[in-house]
Amino acid sequence: MSVTLVTGPVRSGKSRHAEQLLADQAVVTYLATGRRADDGDPEWAERVHSHRRRRPEAWGVVETVDVEPVLRSADAPVLLDCLGTWLTGVVDEAGWDDLDAARAALRERVAGLLGALRAAPVHVVVVTNEVGWSLVPTTASGRLFQDELGRLNAAVSGLANRVHLVVAGRVLDLTAAPLVPDHLPPRTLDA
Template identity: 55%
Template sequence: MADAAKVLVTGGVRSGKSRHAERLLSELEPVTYVAAGPTFDDPDWQARVAAHRDRRPPAWTTVETVDLESAVRSAIGPVLVDCLGTWLAGVIDEERLWDAPAGDVDDAVLSRLAGVVAAIGDATQRVVVVTNEVGLGVVPEHRSGRLFRDLLGTVNQRVAEACDEVHLVVAGRVLVL
């Protein structure tokens, strides 16, 4: 990875994406780890953030937010964002958009996404972003699942355009795309 490289790490759930992303920055300190997810009190989310925090070097700082643009822009040193899927769910929750017309959801998410993509593109430090790869299987039965799948596909494409590399992680194996 070059000094200012931006990498998008994608793959399925529990594929090893986060561990791979952490390894990409493991030699650097301090790293800002952005836990991008729910802004409400969620015990499962808190447990996941704590597990990730426990396995990272103590010099890494954890920021929990859905304001990715500000988190990336204000970070001093390398940044690890984990993950775009939880960020997307957090944005839809925060804006109360799960039942909104699809166009309204797209407008709200894509507006926030534009700032995130610009912040990644403008960054002079290393930025590693983790995301989930969705849409490879069954079409979700519920509208919310289809909405999420479609939007995350768009989010992933736009962030990939701002990155130098995309790494696909499957069963702990990494393929650089």
């Protein structure tokens, strides 16, 4: 069907904007990829509850990192929130102590995610975070997260029908912006 990517920094209004894009839909599957609210972190629990309070009661919720089957079998629009917590969950499963294994797991799971987004029979709105606008992390695991999320965001943007950047509560439509090529064309030398 179609994919809309909503990206931006933390607390910029991305999720609210994504929800607004689907507000006219009677039924939506909210695909939550983050940790559960009952994991013992009160601040995280409040974030999850604030998302729940905003959503219409008719929207269904699926909490999982295994997003591919949900996307492929959906019969109503899907709001996937978000790629950053999804990537964290995939690396959590692979283990942060073996970053080579984490990279390998991510390659496989990202390919599956991209395939599922292309094959989704419904409209999908994907929320993600933009990271890396500041310092390079001092840890290998921080750099892995930043690099892999940047690559994932670019890949999803490349297949998306629409791309919105939300910054400071403002929405910029990047849909018509040119894509960065994967590589430069070969240089020719003039004789």
